[in-house]
Amino acid sequence: MEITVSLLIGLVIGLCVGYFIGRRNVSKTLNLSETLINDAEKIKSVNIAKIKDYLSNQTDNEIHNEDVRELLKVSDSTACRYLDDLETEGLIKQIGSDGPKVYYKKS
Numbered sequence: 001m002e003i004t005v006s007l008l009i010g011l012v013i014g015l016c017v018g019y020f021i022g023r024r025n026v027s028k029t030l031n032l033s034e035t036l037i038n039d040a041e042k043i044k045s046v047n048i049a050k051i052k053d054y055l056s057n058q059t060d061n062e063i064h065n066e067d068v069r070e071l072l073k074v075s076d077s078t079a080c081r082y083l084d085d086l087e088t089e090g091l092i093k094q095i096g097s098d099g100p101k102v103y104y105k106k107s
Helices: 002-057 065-072 075-087
Strands: 092-096 103-106
Touching: 002 065, 002 075, 065 075, 075 092, 075 103
Parallel strands: none
Antiparallel strands: 092 103
């Protein structure tokens, strides 16, 4: 009887401790996710500003995907996303449909 009561008390204490440890880890994970998202947004806004600065210094007001990749040291798909964002904002316009001859002109 005493062993059963001791086991039940130990089980309840173990569950409580496990619950609080689990909640603490979830909270840390959520904060980490928010931090990573905020950092990514900051990096993106800095990179977009660099592209805008690059465009303002171009005499022909043109920019290519390759220019963005070299300027920011990012992948092809990331460069495309940045250029698409700028196009959505109405700052640039895509000239050409696809392939290496596509470039963007400042609006």
